[in-house]
Amino acid sequence: MSGDDPIAAYLERVSRALGRWHPGRRRILAEIEDHLREKVDADQTAEEAVRRFGDAAEVAAGLARPTAVRRRITAGGLAVIVAAAGAGGVDCEPPGRTRAVDMSLLGGSGLGGPFILYGTAPRAATELAITDAEGRTRTFALPRVPVRGESSRQAVILDLTTVGIHSCHRLALLAGGRVFARQQFIPA
Amino acid sequence: MRSELLKGHLDLLLLTTLRAQPAHGYAVLQRLTESSGGEFDLPEGTIYPALHRLERGGLLSSQTSVHRGRTRRIYRLTPAGERAMSGKRTEWERFAAGMARTLDARG
Numbered sequence: 001m002s003g004d005d006p007i008a009a010y011l012e013r014v015s016r017a018l019g020r021w022h023p024g025r026r027r028i029l030a031e032i033e034d035h036l037r038e039k040v041d042a043d044q045t046a047e048e049a050v051r052r053f054g055d056a057a058e059v060a061a062g063l064a065r066p067t068a069v070r071r072r073i074t075a076g077g078l079a080v081i082v083a084a085a086g087a088g089g090v091d092c093e094p095p096g097r098t099r100a101v102d103m104s105l106l107g108g109s110g111l112g113g114p115f116i117l118y119g120t121a122p123r124a125a126t127e128l129a130i131t132d133a134e135g136r137t138r139t140f141a142l143p144r145v146p147v148r149g150e151s152s153r154q155a156v157i158l159d160l161t162t163v164g165i166h167s168c169h170r171l172a173l174l175a176g177g178r179v180f181a182r183q184q185f186i187p188a
Numbered sequence: 189m190r191s192e193l194l195k196g197h198l199d200l201l202l203l204t205t206l207r208a209q210p211a212h213g214y215a216v217l218q219r220l221t222e223s224s225g226g227e228f229d230l231p232e233g234t235i236y237p238a239l240h241r242l243e244r245g246g247l248l249s250s251q252t253s254v255h256r257g258r259t260r261r262i263y264r265l266t267p268a269g270e271r272a273m274s275g276k277r278t279e280w281e282r283f284a285a286g287m288a289r290t291l292d293a294r295g
Contacts, residue, residue, distance in 0.1 A: 024240070030259040031236060035214045037258060054233035062237035 006046040007036045010056055017060030028063050127174040139174070198238050200280055201228065203247065203265060203273035210264035213239060239263055247272050 011029050018025050032053065039049035053059065131137040205211070205219050213235055220228050242248045247269035250261050265273070 027261070028236070028240075031213060031261050032233075034212065034255070034258045034260050035232065037256075038214050041256070052232050054231040059233035059236070062234065063240065 006050050007033065010036070010050045010053070013056035014060050017057045018063065129172040129174060197280065199242060200273065200276040202235065202238055202242060203269055203276070206248065206263055206265045207270065207273060210262050212260050212262050216263070242269065
């Protein structure tokens with residue numbers, strides 16, 4: 001129990017906000033505790049250290065891992081993976097045929113944000129078009145990165161938040177301006 | 189400086205700060221405050237999501253040590269982080285130069 005210790009009480013609030021099953025919960029709490037106690041060691045009051053660290057719920061929201069790699073969609077010989085981040089992330093739920101995500105496609109790097117990633121036969125695709133719920137479409141050239149352990153494949157990782165996209169309704173892969181794979185999304 | 193302004197450049201700031209020397213989150217924050225002459229005064233909790241994200245992206249690595257009986261996580265720049273920092277710095281310099289030219293032109 002936290003008793004009268006503001007730091008322990010704060011850590012409890014962060015812990016609750018993260019949720020019991022957050023995979024990095026212990027690490028996060030240990031890191032925050034070290035930070036706060038170091039400030040107290042440097043003669044700051046615990047209350048002030050907690051205040052300056054920020055609201056527990058906001059801190060936890062920032063540390064929320066991507067909620068899921070939602071689905072793998074097979075479309076026209078391509079495997080498209082849409083990964084959705086937590087708060088503020090891309091939030092798409094693909095309908096239709098789905099399979100479990102092949103995590104090896106992520107190259108072991110994990111997910112640091114909302115990504116669209118595709119593999120298996122992507123060499124023909126040169127662009128990705130994202131249409132949001134309001135019908136605005138933006139097209140992006142596809143950067144390629146090798147997939148670790150999958151030398152026969154290439155994958156594309158695009159963090160949509162870096163280009164200001166926080167929702168998508170329709171996704172299309174293009175080559176030479178021609179759409180050859182398309183997937184519609186229903187916002188979750 | 190407003191934290192909203194800083195957030196867009198936080199990755200570059202963190203990578204640059206960690207290039208000099210591996211450090212834990214609190215030390216990173218202190219260095220940022222010192223090197224900016226107190227201008228960069230972020231809500232402290234905001235740097236951990238960024239550090240974790242950069243680590244997941246392979247731009248930082250981390251290892252733990254024990255300090256005063258507490259677990260401490262030390263972050264260091266990876267070779268990929270070094271390359272990313274260099275790219276982001278170039279991007280920033282071009283942006284800053286463009287801003288400066290624009291502001292000068294408008295007097």
